Amino acid sequence: MANLFPIITIRSSKPGPEGLIIAGVHGDEYEPILAVRQLIVELRDKIGKGSLTLVPVVNKGAFLAGARLGLDGLDLARTCPGKKGGSITEKVAHEISKLIRKADFLIDMHTGGNLFEISPLAGYMLHPNSEVLETQRGMAEAFNLPIIWGTSPLLEGRTLSVARDENVPAIYTEYLGGGFHPKGTEDLVAGCKNVLAYFGMLPFVRRDSKVTLKIEDNQPGSGHLQEMYPAPEEGIFEAAVALGQLVRQNELLGYICDYSNEKKIEVFARQEGKVFLIRAVPMTKKGDALAGILSAGNEIL
Ligand SMILES: [Zn+2]
Structure with a gap:
């Protein structure tokens, strides 16, 4: 073969x-x-x-x-x-x-x-x-x-x-x-x-x-990039942060609008840290990853 x-x-x-x-x-x-x-x-x-x-x-x-x-x-x-x-x-x-x-x-x-x-x-x-x-x-x-x-x-x-x-x-x-x-x-x-x-x-x-x-x-699932900040709904995503940016807890990461722009869902950082992953396109299905943050506090360097 x-x-x-x-x-x-x-x-x-x-x-x-x-x-x-x-x-x-x-x-x-x-x-x-x-x-x-x-x-x-x-x-x-x-x-x-x-x-x-x-x-x-x-x-x-x-x-x-x-x-x-x-x-x-x-x-x-x-x-x-x-x-x-x-x-x-x-x-x-x-x-x-x-x-x-x-x-x-x-x-x-x-x-x-x-x-x-x-x-x-x-x-x-x-x-x-x-x-x-x-x-x-x-x-x-x-x-x-x-x-x-x-x-x-x-x-x-x-x-x-x-x-x-x-x-x-x-x-x-x-x-x-x-x-x-x-x-x-x-x-x-x-x-x-x-x-x-x-x-x-x-x-x-x-x-x-x-x-x-x-x-x-060492937290379970810590390396699973596709499960980070999953989109609660499908729609049009716009990021509010850039790659490499430091964010505080509760800072706005971005939002998803529905197609008629009537509903806007904001997505906030759950932890302080560095944005190391960000969705590069507006297209978002429900459950798609929107952003990833490397938590402050686990650094060795
Ligand atoms: Zn790959």
Whole structure:
């Protein structure tokens, strides 16, 4: 059977870690896809030990549709470990899960896609195994995006859930969205190379840390971006805050108007903190995420 997605492996002649870098789990997140393509070009013959497997577009059906979800309406990042004989997203989940279980580490790159803007961050699950957790902290630090975010290990269906169950150290990244940002591709390529250097697969390059905020939050559901400030009704959303803004408790985050502009529902911040996710489009269905706030009080840095 032909592969469900392209897989490119770069091997060195020396034994070492087998890394896995993937993009396009969601089809509308483009900077990571271009970053993986650039890594394929740049790293050919450059890996000093071990091997690196690169998947530029995991979810080809969603990519060709320009959409987050697969053609069967499923979210690949809620479907892992999938099913061998299932629907297209279940099959893709099954195949990518097999690759993840074989890997020694995983980087899964995302953006906010068509609908969200998310502050550039590297995230990981607060893994119960301290050795895995320390490696994940090291990978996130090495990736060198402004925010480092450790969250509950209890989320299911993700590539990171498969990695967690197999004790494979794993991080994911987010980088803006709601439009294309060429700087994103550049920062993601640099971040992946930094992590490869962390594992000794590329020469170490001295760099200044860009990390400005480190948070570890073990509350259940803490990493679930799509459930943040869910819209109480469908309608037209207008944000009242911008990405990166500091907000106080009860500050207005935005409002939803119905189509005739007769009813306006205001959405207020439940906590003080930094806006790190904001809906990038007016289109809002009931239950859609509107905004996300990183709570003040959990900072390590
Ligand atoms: Zn995504």
